[in-house]
Amino acid sequence: MGKITVSCLLMVAAALLAQDTIKKPEIQNAVLPPVKIFKIVIDPGHGGRDGGAVGSQGTKEKDAVLEVANLLAKSLADETEERFKVILTRAEDRFIPLEDRISFANQAGGDVFISIHANSSESKKDYGFEIYYNSLATDDSSFGVVKRENAGFKEKKEAQNVDSMFVLWDLAQNEFQKESMDLADKVQAAVEEAVKKPRANGKMFYMRNRGVKQAAFAVLRGVRMPAVLIETSYLSNEEDENNLKKLEFKERLVEGILTAIKSYTKKNSNLQEVSK
Amino acid sequence: MKRISKPALVVLIAAFILAGYIVVKLLFPSPAELTFNYAARQKTVKLYFVNQDGKLQIEKREIQGSTNVSDDVMICVTELAKGPKEKNLYGALPKYALLREVYIDDNRCAYLDFSKNILTDAKGGTTAEKQLVFSLVNTVLENFGQITSVRILMEGEELKTLYGHLDVNRPLWGRTLE
Numbered sequence: 031m032g033k034i035t036v037s038c039l040l041m042v043a044a045a046l047l048a049q050d051t052i053k054k055p056e057i058q059n060a061v062l063p064p065v066k067i068f069k070i071v072i073d074p075g076h077g078g079r080d081g082g083a084v085g086s087q088g089t090k091e092k093d094a095v096l097e098v099a100n101l102l103a104k105s106l107a108d109e110t111e112e113r114f115k116v117i118l119t120r121a122e123d124r125f126i127p128l129e130d131r132i133s134f135a136n137q138a139g140g141d142v143f144i145s146i147h148a149n150s151s152e153s154k155k156d157y158g159f160e161i162y163y164n165s166l167a168t169d170d171s172s173f174g175v176v177k178r179e180n181a182g183f184k185e186k187k188e189a190q191n192v193d194s195m196f197v198l199w200d201l202a203q204n205e206f207q208k209e210s211m212d213l214a215d216k217v218q219a220a221v222e223e224a225v226k227k228p229r230a231n232g233k234m235f236y237m238r239n240r241g242v243k244q245a246a247f248a249v250l251r252g253v254r255m256p257a258v259l260i261e262t263s264y265l266s267n268e269e270d271e272n273n274l275k276k277l278e279f280k281e282r283l284v285e286g287i288l289t290a291i292k293s294y295t296k297k298n299s300n301l302q303e304v305s306k
Numbered sequence: 307m308k309r310i311s312k313p314a315l316v317v318l319i320a321a322f323i324l325a326g327y328i329v330v331k332l333l334f335p336s337p338a339e340l341t342f343n344y345a346a347r348q349k350t351v352k353l354y355f356v357n358q359d360g361k362l363q364i365e366k367r368e369i370q371g372s373t374n375v376s377d378d379v380m381i382c383v384t385e386l387a388k389g390p391k392e393k394n395l396y397g398a399l400p401k402y403a404l405l406r407e408v409y410i411d412d413n414r415c416a417y418l419d420f421s422k423n424i425l426t427d428a429k430g431g432t433t434a435e436k437q438l439v440f441s442l443v444n445t446v447l448e449n450f451g452q453i454t455s456v457r458i459l460m461e462g463e464e465l466k467t468l469y470g471h472l473d474v475n476r477p478l479w480g481r482t483l484e
Contacts, residue, residue, distance in 0.1 A: 147431065151431065153359065246472060
């Protein structure tokens, strides 16, 4: 009788334990907060009939930036710690109007918009990378209010009322200006860090961090999320064009951009938790 | 002493006021009047080109002015498109860019209407686009105090962007290139 009781008790204990182990994963899922998935919109500039800038050795901006964008998309998808959903405005050599890129990004409900470009200048000496974010407030105004001489009299120019339509359009991006500025800052710091490391052959990339700048961009106008535009290098500069042709350089760029995105999204995940 | 009759006194006072007004106007002309009493004359204009550091730099040039502001703007922009004469300067506006028409609205915004060949060779980066836009805008604002902003049109139509980066569908003010 005692044996039966003991075996019954053991069976009950075993059943309880088994039930416990089955339930455990459910309990874990219930306790852990849901992981925020960041939708990263990557926008490789130009494409199709719009080749963008062209280097003296024939490197086309549309091809170079597509390669960087695809590398970045792959790196983001491979990330295990954080969850990213990558959305590319174009994944092939195709012309897409700017307004379509903007509406595509907005409809996808992106959290971050990253436009990738390659630069060019009339001066072949210009080189380096720079990060832009959209800004109307400071755009063009520095020149307009200075005193100028003309036809023998001095006149102080009056600030002109901007059409309200323009203001409404720009408010969409101005709303995210602080975040865009923060992201731009993170990208320039992380890209510099990644690019200045010695190369596989022990040499260094000849590169210059031209910093964070602001301008009124057509492709960032109306984008309803924090947005930056990365000018990876100058195709009009021989050294820069050589860099952009190298896979190693593109991988460094991607490494820097990835670090910046991770740091930015981590900060914003924490902010969301705090606000809860 | 002969007394001045009342009507004569009124005429005299009116004459004094008118004379005073004319003297003041001649000595201190208002900017608005200079716009309209525009004389065709030889003048020196400041044209913005790009230097070796990628920044904008002024080159002075003599032009034969016309009798109105719009035509002078056209002459000035045509000179800009010809490119620099000084060494180590580069022209940002394409040489074949043809300015069809210039008109100025009530807000003193100058509309520069280019033919579509301004985009024939449109393959530049953001910096090249900034250099083009602001060499043009700065040149117009620098030389014509009557104009407060500039808008770029192509074949009479508004234009969203030139090279696919900068938003030019708005009144543009000058700026220095940092």
